[in-house]
Amino acid sequence: MLDVKIEKTKNPKKIPAKGEPLGFGHIFTDHMFIMNYTEGKGWHDPRVVPFGDITLSPAAMVLHYGQEMFEGLKAYRGDNGEVYLFRPDMNAKRANNSNDRLCIPRLPEEDFVQAVKTLVNVDRDWVPYEEGTSLYIRPFIISTDPHLGVAPSKTYLFIIILSPSGAYYESGLAPVGIWIEDEYVRAVRGGMGYAKTGGNYAASLAAQVKAHDSGYSQALWLDGVERKYIEEVGSMNIMFKISGKVVTPMLNGSILPGITRDSILHLCRDWGYETEERRISVDELIEAARTGALEEVFGTGTAAVVSPVGKLRYKDEVIDIGGGKIGELTQKLYDELTGIQWGKKADPYGWRVTVQ
């Protein structure tokens, strides 16, 4: 159990009013959580302090070699005013998988969850009330040794910040267009594609810009070796409904093991859908689109929730999916998942965790 010191701000900011547009990740709450790591001492000095700038040496290792990891989860406002988290233990586990890959010291999983709950509780008035809005939670660890040699740092900061947010995509739940990237790759097996670390997202920017410039919301990655098999999209995993089955790329080491991905697969199986986690080639996808077997395409992610995909572009081919409408299964999954998250539906899985 962490002994968290709490220092409240003397200058609270104005909490956005109901109905005020939030966007995604622009607004930050009054407080943040910080804990230090020092080799030989372990994690120490857990504290909640006023949100503000941090001081780092310009030689801090994270600034040069990117030794860092991050997580993403949300706090949801229930109708009765309660505040919920969704499977935070899964974020804690994934954080440690990322830590292991990046030679960052592990964080006890119960400490991760306690830190999230403590901070959310301090800033619970910031959890927005409007439908579809939530408090996005961003835990991250950075390496802080002032040292230019390439080696694991001996000191770190674990920080959590909070951002009241609306839909990740400006279009909300309207189907998005996805650009299948055939030049750049994001990750290869043996690399760090399964870890949630800034470098993976830095590697994604050039394709993201290309996709945007061509009028698409995000890039979809193909495997790093043959550029043939579907991997994931910029900020979400991807799923296809092909001839009634729900098919998604298997976790092969270069794909992020999404918590929403896992939850959606659970729901589909419980509803009697056959699910397949396997390699899917872009050729198979295009063939399925040509024959009409490709019924629905959607992305899954904490920020993106369940996002319908209405258009896929690969080289000279543009595939329209569902005539610009949200697929029936996509909508049903969105309703069920958000129903559980916001406390409007029963939670037979024990995924919802109340913050008190």
Ligand code: COI
């Ligand atoms: C999340 O869904 O929480 C993510 O981390 C995606 C993020 C890069 C916006």
